[in-house]
Amino acid sequence: MLEKTFNPAEVEAKHYARWEQGGYFACNPDSKAAPFTIMMPPPNVTGSLHMGHALTFTLQDVLVRYERMRGRDVLWQPGTDHAGIATQMVVERQLAEKGIVLQRLGARANLQTIGRAAFVEKVWEWKRESGGTIIRQLRRLGASADWARERFTMDEGLSQAVRKVFVDLHRQGLIYRDQRLVNWDPKLHTAISDLEVEAREVKGHLWHLRYPIDGEEGRYIVVATTRPETMLGDTAVAVHPDDARYKDLISKNVRLPLVGRLIPIVADEHADPATGSGAVKITPAHDFNDFEVGRRHGLSMINIFDADARLNDNVPTAYRGLSREEARKRVVADLEAAGLIDKVESHQLTMPYGDRSGVVIEPWLTDQWYVNAAKLAEPAIAAVETGRTRFVPEQWTATYFQWMRNIQPWCISRQLWWGHQVPAWYGPDGEIFVAMDEAEAAAAAARHYGKATVLKRDEDVLDTWFSSALWPFSTLGWPEKTRELARYYPGDVLVTGFDIIFFWVARMMMMGLHFMGEVPFGTVYIHALVRDEFGHKMSKSKGNIIDPLELIDKYGCDAVRFTLAALAAPGRDVKLAASRVEGYRNFATKLWNAARFCQVNGCLPDPAFDPSRCRQQVNRWAVGRIVDLARRVDQALAEFKFNEAAHALYHGVWGEFCDWYLEFAKPIIAGADADAIVETRAAVAWALGQLLHLLHPFMPFITEELWQQVLDGKTPLIVAAWPSYDPNLTDRAATAELDWIVQLVSEIRAVRAEMNVPPAAQLPATLGDAGPEAEARLANHGELVCRLARLTEIKPGGSAAGAVQVVVEGATVMLSLAGHVDVDKERARLSKEIDRVAGEAGKIERKLANSDFVAKAPPEVVQDQRERLAEAGAAHAKLSSALQRLASFR
């Protein structure tokens, strides 16, 4: 006997262990079934499960379980990402707490510092101890990934793939080394890519500086800047070639204040006559625009910052060693003192911040490795244009194109220690040897130099996303030609959030197409962000974070999963409130109790039961409802409408199975007809079983538990066959008849409540104005109606005396309310109903009277309106005669 309520914790642990031990999560390359592949977006090893993870992995698990039940050979490839910067920061912080500093941060070697090899070993140590957290948490979510195939982006195999991709792209000229401005993070001491820079609006100032024209005493050119400290690195002033104000100054020089350097005034279209003074200072080494201007005019590039963004020795002594902020104050003060500040204005500007470090990014001139992304993007754009990969919802296609068509070179080198070290070696003269390993590089160097030469390996590591971009094939064994690679690439669906379309999706497309010659996945399903119930982004600082594990502990995993699925309407953010989870916890309890009813009433599966052969109409009706539900779930999932599938299931279980079918079944089971009892018990058990199947992808634990404990399921539900029916299973007559009974019972109940009849009162009822169909239906189900509507009897020969009259399609039911009915109130109620029906009929009549409508609307719509008018007319007639009958009473 089941407990009174569902106790999730115990059941979750039990079934998860059994599933995993049973090998049900594993793919089977030998299978004859069609494969179904989902590549799990590898969470950061440093991570712990947040709501975004819970959403994305729930949706993936729903798809995976669904396809597994449909008989596909499912591979859900799991793993974690080494998350270069994030992990490096975590371990650095831990070491710092012990007073240990990395030598890479400029510290000198001593007892308190640690070198590269030792640090990397520390990170692996950390990974062994703490890196499994997120995977354990994923298991608590019920994720049925193929854990035996778990991969890590720093695994030997995956590292090999990274090296090969680097070497191949380099050989093809698609990876190259270049000196240009990069986004330099002065806190982390590394270059970062454009995508890792976050533009923030900040309030600042616009300083208008006077630069004295050389050789023209007392004449100045005014330039405006938001960063006065960079003037120390100026190497020109630019004006627009057509700007009349400055024409005579072009190719003259200015004497750079504070520095004394002579710098030219150049003509360049970059200077906008309409902005500021129309003249702009040029600092090629510290501004992306100025860099271009500098290149065009062959200006020297003076780097004034060190790696910490402090001023270096290229500035006058007074400023050396100052931070950017200190330097700004000093420069402004000194210019002020020299009378060289024309004016200062408040100014709103966008500043670049490092998304991980949170400090202002400095454009800095360095040598880095770049990927020619524009070239790789071409086939990736074409693949989406031709529909080989499609985005769901479709609107993300535009986002993808917009970015891909304007893609910039991808800076892939990072000045960190944790990550894939760049497979490049340098000779004494700077010659570069890119190779799979040191031996290969040495051999190449020997050929190049004609003798063995000592090489130095590139210190940098690669952007984490470089290895993630290979995930769809590197996890399958590439570059080896494995069976898995042949079978599971390309994947079917990629499920992920919009925030990593550029970081990850686009790059997998590029790499997959380049190295595999085929897109990595056919469909990209993009879901939205999880926000709090008010629509705010969850963040630690706001303190509005909802921890999925706490929710799981409190309400059960099934409730959390179902909530996320039910709220995951395509293209909409998920606004999560605990009350929703509570509601779906209640739903799980409702299902539990329905199963308990089955258990108590002997509703067990009967091998002889055939849903197409039911003799009881209520059972035929129930079969039809299940068939319809399965159809709706299939369709919703085919379109990734998880919310629609969840709502259909909720209503099917609660609104149909519990509210009506079990109530229909009760009198039969308690009755005397032995055949009917046998059939109904079996039918109820069958229907429950079907519901458990349909619900399993969303609520795996409770369904598995009930399947095994109540329905004696021998095959675990996780690998049971997904329901699929002959459409002829639906008995339309039975459906119509029982739907009518539902309507009748609802109407009677409503009237009873409206008339304040005590719920417990059993009343006799009679039938009037009934057509043959209604009479037949009541002959079949009269007792049922009596039971559900609390009537003592319902027989022909209606009398309106002391009765309320309930009008339904095809009949009027007179409820004898001796003592309860108030004739005036009943008259008012009927009049109101008549008005309502008349109003509706009037509306339809006007529509049908419109010749344009009849001529232009589709025939079925016109027909439908005619039918509705007829129904309204019939109801009107019945209600009118009901009112008429009342006239004979006071």
Add this chain to the structure above:
RNA sequence: GGGCGCGUAGCUUAGCGGUAGAGCACUACCUCGACACGGUAGGGGUCACAGGUUCAAUCCCUGUCGCGCCCACCA
């Protein structure tokens, strides 16, 4: 500066050419042998606003107002 999305019941929202649905909250009644994490019934919506297209608009188009996000080097 470009691009995308969203304004539907008190809250969260589904629907997206032809009767506006749901969950929570709310009201009344109900210990009826599965379930009070429950049952039965009920109230509550000029579908942001203004034009247009159409026989017909919450749904399509245009504009206005209000929110949000993404991309972008404007001094």
